[in-house]
Amino acid sequence: MVSGEVSEGERAARAALTRVLEPGDERGGRWLREFGAEGVLALLTSQDCREGALPGVTETRLRGLRARASGVIPARDLDAVRAIGGRFIVPGDAEWPSQLDDLGDARPLGLWLRGRPDLRIWALSSVAVVGARACTPYGSHMAAALGTGLAERGWVVVSGGAYGVDGAAHRGALGAGGATVAVLACGVDVVYPRGHAELIGRIAEQGLVVGELPPGDHPTPSRFILRNRVIAALTRGTVVVEAEYRSGSLVTARSAQQLGRFTMGVPGPVTSGLSAGVHELLRGEGVLVTDAAEVIELVGDMGELAPARRGPVLPRDLLDLRSRRVLEAMPARGAMAVPEVARGAGTTADETLGRLYELHSLGFVERLHEGWRLTPRTIRGSNARRGVT
Incomplete structure (x- = not known):
């Protein structure tokens, strides 16, 4: 799982520095960029390390970092993670994201x-x-x-x-x-x-x-x-x-x-x-x-679209536009003659009559002596859509 491109010295130095530097320490990251992990660790463990050896660090903080670095044994940590079936990966490894x-x-x-x-x-x-x-x-x-x-x-x-x-x-x-x-x-x-x-x-x-x-x-x-x-x-x-x-x-x-x-x-x-x-x-x-x-x-990748979201498809949703207009022209209660329905739908009486017979065959309307009216099922469906109980 681990590439051989990273030297063991670099890996060991980075492992050691995980005990010295806190996660996300950007100043420490700059030191690594300038001196390399082995160079930073060498400076921190050197007897001659003084303020100014690492840019931007005070004498007080330098003493704290040196105290942490003095007791680090990276081989012990690397052995410990291997003992639980783990590993330590670093930039330059094939597995590094x-x-x-x-x-x-x-x-x-x-x-x-x-x-x-x-x-x-x-x-x-x-x-x-x-x-x-x-x-x-x-x-x-x-x-x-x-x-x-x-x-x-x-x-x-x-x-x-x-x-x-x-x-x-x-x-x-x-x-x-x-x-x-x-x-x-x-x-x-x-x-x-x-x-x-x-x-x-x-x-x-x-x-x-x-x-x-x-x-x-x-x-x-x-x-x-x-x-x-x-x-x-x-x-x-x-x-x-x-x-x-x-x-x-x-x-x-x-x-x-x-x-x-x-x-x-x-x-x-x-x-x-x-x-x-x-x-x-x-x-x-x-x-x-x-x-x-x-x-x-x-x-995701292009084309991985979520399914279209919509409410349930009602029977009247399947009607064509002219049939819906005729149906919407019908009164909620009582019957209506064909000419009145035609006037409400904005079409001719002949076309309205044809549409009414289509709607009758689909169960939306019924014929009475005095004209046409909505079926009880259609009225219940309309009320349900409006939230009327």
């Missing part, structure tokens, strides 16, 4: 993986489904339905492995026998949240568990926020199911927008605070979606 490079200097140093599939291949047809942890039953249902629908159509469902919408989306994909990726804000050997131990285990067996942090590292609030940029960059688009105004899911959506990815939202009740953030997203550049077909129409 090149769309992560869109993050610029905030690009991950590397990714720790658990699972057999090739992340680069899976990411090519992937969609993020994210939302509130404390979601409503509606949010859980919609997330699971999206996960199932996307998986059944051959798309990979990416989310954060959290409670609520994330877990429902993962379970929907797994239940359909499909592909799903959990991007964690901790080490891939750490189960968080603890209540998702079984779910994370299933994802590792059937899909992929991904993280920027080395084995054993635990999540922090800032790491959750920074993890979201990886979800946004990795996928073709992001769907937000439920989110309040202040929500990490909206951070993912905004990151997706900044990266030129598709951003979608599932509407909810306007009285629900958990849908307020989604509705705000939809008032901007977000696209309203209600099922997997509509998501794929947006992120």
Whole structure:
């Protein structure tokens, strides 16, 4: 799964730096661009490293980075991830998803993986489904339905492995026998949240568990926020199911927008605070979606269109225009003579009579001595269309 183009020294240095630099550290990313991973690590572990050796870092921060770097043993972390059937991939590997490079200097140093599939291949047809942890039953249902629908159509469902919408989306994909990726804000050997131990285990067996942090590292609030940029960059688009105004899911959506990815939202009740953030997203550049077909129409290839949406086809919808005019000219109650119907329909008496006989054969009207009237079935149908009981 790993290309031989990246030197072992580069891989080991990047693995070491995942314990030194926080995810998304753009200043650290610039150092890597200028000095290379081995060069940055060498500077941080050198006895002669002083303020100014690395641009833009204060003496205080430099001491902190050097303290972190001094105790790092990358071989131990690489052995630990191999022991659980995982691996560490870096830019330059065949498995590295090149769309992560869109993050610029905030690009991950590397990714720790658990699972057999090739992340680069899976990411090519992937969609993020994210939302509130404390979601409503509606949010859980919609997330699971999206996960199932996307998986059944051959798309990979990416989310954060959290409670609520994330877990429902993962379970929907797994239940359909499909592909799903959990991007964690901790080490891939750490189960968080603890209540998702079984779910994370299933994802590792059937899909992929991904993280920027080395084995054993635990999540922090800032790491959750920074993890979201990886979800946004990795996928073709992001769907937000439920989110309040202040929500990490909206951070993912905004990151997706900044990266030129598709951003979608599932509407909810306007009285629900958990849908307020989604509705705000939809008032901007977000696209309203209600099922997997509509998501794929947006992120998929040309011609992958969602089915046309319309209400039920009623018998009168199948009539031609002139017959509908004659039918609409009939009174709701009582009978009417042919000349009066013709006047209302704007046509001749002879044509009206012919149309009335056609409508009679279809069960819309009936003949009386004094003229023509609507059948009880037609009246009931008209009332139902108007919502009259």
